[in-house]
Amino acid sequence: MRPAGDVLFWPLTSDGGYTTKSAYGFIRQRRIRTEASSSSGQQPHARFWKTLWVVDSLPRCREVAWRVAKKIVPVRRALRVRGMQVEEECPFCGMHPETIVHVLLCPVVARWWFASPMGVRFRSSDIPAYFLQQIFDQQDDHLTGLCVTFLYVIWDLRNAMIYQQKVPEFTGIMAQFSSLLSIAEEGALVRPPVENGLLARNSWTRPGEECIKINFDASWVHSAPTGLGFIARNNLAQVMAAAVAFPIDATSPIIAKALAFRWSLSLAKDLGFRTVCLETDCLQLFDTWMKAKGGDSYLFSVISDCRDLVSSFLNFSLSFVRRTGNSVADHLAKNSSKFHNSVWIEEVPPELESLIHADVIASMAT
Structure with a gap:
């Protein structure tokens, strides 16, 4: 990952880039709040x-x-x-x-x-x-x-x-x-579960042979620290690794998801995975990645780091899945404050075993 430099950040958009539309919206909302407070x-x-x-x-x-x-x-x-x-x-x-x-x-x-x-x-x-x-x-x-x-x-x-x-x-x-x-x-x-023309799976599915599937997520709440969750499983649905990161600073949900993406790629690299397929339940992140556009915002800076990390793998893919197919990573992210920065190798916290088992059953039916 290249050293991060200073970038301009506009706090009124999800990706940190300035738009006249967001500035107009800010002025309009301020006027509405002023009028509401006087009525x-x-x-x-x-x-x-x-x-x-x-x-x-x-x-x-x-x-x-x-x-x-x-x-x-x-x-x-x-x-x-x-x-x-x-x-x-x-x-x-x-x-x-x-x-x-x-x-x-x-x-x-x-x-x-x-x-x-x-x-x-x-x-x-x-x-x-x-x-x-x-x-x-x-x-x-x-x-x-x-x-x-x-x-x-x-x-x-x-x-x-x-x-x-x-x-x-x-x-x-x-x-x-x-x-x-x-x-x-x-x-x-x-x-059927369709998002912006994209047919999305409702449940977790097993990856191909020699591929490690990584599900990741971020739990973002306004004015509160963000937590990240990571779960890696092989084609037999066996857990290879799980991890959480907390606390993380993020200014919006999309920034939080992008940070989870970058963190997951870095962690997969450190764990020695060579062929990976990552899944996210954030359609905006998936669209941003697939469009391959650049920019000066903080979001695109994080995405650029992710593209650099991808070169570390023999094979890589990113796909979109519904929240129900990303339940383990979602649970880890939401409960990351209990574990702070933790990594589990070939195991998960006991509270996750029922979710893991449900994914195994779902993958057998698909």
Whole structure:
């Protein structure tokens, strides 16, 4: 590994490289925070945003809910403020200006919410983000998925009224609602695990003969030390080595994963492995490696170190696997604080034996 030199680092992007988009986002978010602090409106907490993206509904429905909570829905009042010559009245009731709050509180829409299977009642004091947060706080996954899906149906119906002059009927609303729920349910059961066009495995598989498969991972939490995990196994699913590193400084999840990648390559080299295939559950890291682009950011500096290390092996490959196929490395990374900097040769901590056994069973079925 070549000596590391000083590099410029921009803290507002995951790879440390400056972009005008990130600078614009920083200015915009600072303005939003300033406006929020001077208003009496309640803002959703961090758990709300984390939960939103795993709600049991279609991605298109989650996106609309996110836009409502962020107040970036292109309602008529917002469009007029930006200088567009459009009618301002709500397309449902035709009596009040269409604002983001009115999207939920319009008397016509409110009746549909109450008549739906959720039986939701609105209060005049509700605001979109707070209303959604109240639903999420009930910790009822089924109810949350229903509400997020119904919100999408309302917004889709609103667009159909404006652009296609369709007249809303409650039976049609419920038919679309049921259809979306069915698609979401069927998709969860039969949809193959595809990430950005890449078919990913759900479970750990054995490498070819004379190859050592290395799974690695990093556990990153904001404002906390990062931990790294490493597990190497042969074609018989036997453990050749395992390791953890803690604490590691990383400024973002992608930087943490890249540091785990570099550390794993260095460790494999020190252990004398000659033919290796590495697996990561970080799609962004995999894409960055495959695109082979360079740059001045810290991320590309770490990736460049990895390319130098690869030359130490007779054969090398990096592949992408789902988190369920990287469970051992994930567990090691998350529990690295218990072991600090440790290396095990041909063994693992006892708590990992069940995960190792599960991988062996999974590899026999593939």
